[in-house]
Amino acid sequence: MASEPKNGSEPVRRVTVPTLRAMKMRGERIAMITAYDATFAQMLDEAGADMLLVGDSLGMVVQGQDSTLPVTIDEMIYHCRAVARGAKRAFIVGDMPFMSFQLSAEQALRNAGRFLSEGGAHGVKLEGGVDAADTIRRIVSVGIPVVGHVGLLPQSVHAMGGFRVQGKTLEDAQRVLADAHAVADAGAFALVVEGIPPDLAARIQAELEIPTIGIGAGAACDGQVLVCYDLLGLTPNLRPKFVKRYAEFYAQGRDAARNYCDAVRAGTFPTEEHAFGNVERREEPTCTTTSAPSGYGPTH
Numbered sequence: 125m126a127s128e129p130k131n132g133s134e135p136v137r138r139v140t141v142p143t144l145r146a147m148k149m150r151g152e153r154i155a156m157i158t159a160y161d162a163t164f165a166q167m168l169d170e171a172g173a174d175m176l177l178v179g180d181s182l183g184m185v186v187q188g189q190d191s192t193l194p195v196t197i198d199e200m201i202y203h204c205r206a207v208a209r210g211a212k213r214a215f216i217v218g219d220m221p222f223m224s225f226q227l228s229a230e231q232a233l234r235n236a237g238r239f240l241s242e243g244g245a246h247g248v249k250l251e252g253g254v255d256a257a258d259t260i261r262r263i264v265s266v267g268i269p270v271v272g273h274v275g276l277l278p279q280s281v282h283a284m285g286g287f288r289v290q291g292k293t294l295e296d297a298q299r300v301l302a303d304a305h306a307v308a309d310a311g312a313f314a315l316v317v318e319g320i321p322p323d324l325a326a327r328i329q330a331e332l333e334i335p336t337i338g339i340g341a342g343a344a345c346d347g348q349v350l351v352c353y354d355l356l357g358l359t360p361n362l363r364p365k366f367v368k369r370y371a372e373f374y375a376q377g378r379d380a381a382r383n384y385c386d387a388v389r390a391g392t393f394p395t396e397e398h399a400f401g402n403v404e405r406r407e408e409p410t411c412t413t414t415s416a417p418s419g420y421g422p423t424h
């Protein structure tokens with residue numbers, strides 16, 4: 125298990141696949157949050173998130189698209205690398221975007237590998253059930269941990285006729301249950317269950333040995349995942365029923381930026397406190413040595 129010194133003293137123990145497995149056995153809930161950059165990753169990691177998902181939801185909340193479909197594997201790797209730099213404890217999962225794993229098991233394996241070798245992730249997630257089982261088996265066979273994802277599949281938004289709750293009829297519930305079993309049997313070490321009725325999620329949780337992580341699936345799962353922009357209140361135009369906002373960052377950020385704009389216009393920022401102070405200038409020496417600048421601006 126990797127450990128790194130925190131503030132030069134306390135070691136931070138990285139969450140691993142065995143840690144997550146043991147959490148399910150002990151009945152300890154798993155907290156998973158999406159992250160897309162280093163600063164948010166650091167903040168959510170310090171908050172105690174067990175897993176950080178570099179979700180393709182970044183297509184919607186970061187890129188402003190109306191679905192996750194346009195997100196590319198290169199964009200995902202870029203964000204994953206940033207998240208990996210920010211997080212010291214959480215298990216980092218890279219989300220395989222649309223068309224990065226459906227063409228063949230070989231394509232899936234190559235792209236899953238990129239998440240670990242280039243993106244610094246510890247595992248990957250991919251959407252699909254029975255149809256994705258062989259792909260999962262192939263990725264797991266080389267030692268890459270896989271998180272499955274069944275129920276509402278955002279990459280199948282057009283086939284589902286929108287972002288709709290799945291498994292409402294008996295027949296559809298049986299399909300979702302079969303998907304969950306197929307993913308677990310293929311070797312996934314955890315399973316995201318999205319947008320299904322709570323009783324179906326409870327049945328999946330009880331029948332599978334691997335941890336289930338719910339989103340819009342009720343309280344019976346072994347863990348929960350939310351998009352960080354949703355839980356922090358950064359999505360002013362979206363209020364899905366399954367989201368609880370734990371902060372109002374958008375409103376706070378807008379008000380803070382407005383105060384800054386007002387202060388600039390009024391000439392009340394910067395004050396002396398934010399200036400470096402005048403210096404007595406002498407003639408420049410003729411011979412200078414250059415040194416590399418640190419950070420992105422002077423500090424004194």
Ligand code: KIV
Pocket residue numbers: 158177178179180181182219316318339349351
């Ligand atoms: O992309 C994502 O953020 C996800 C979660 C909603 C599970 O897949």
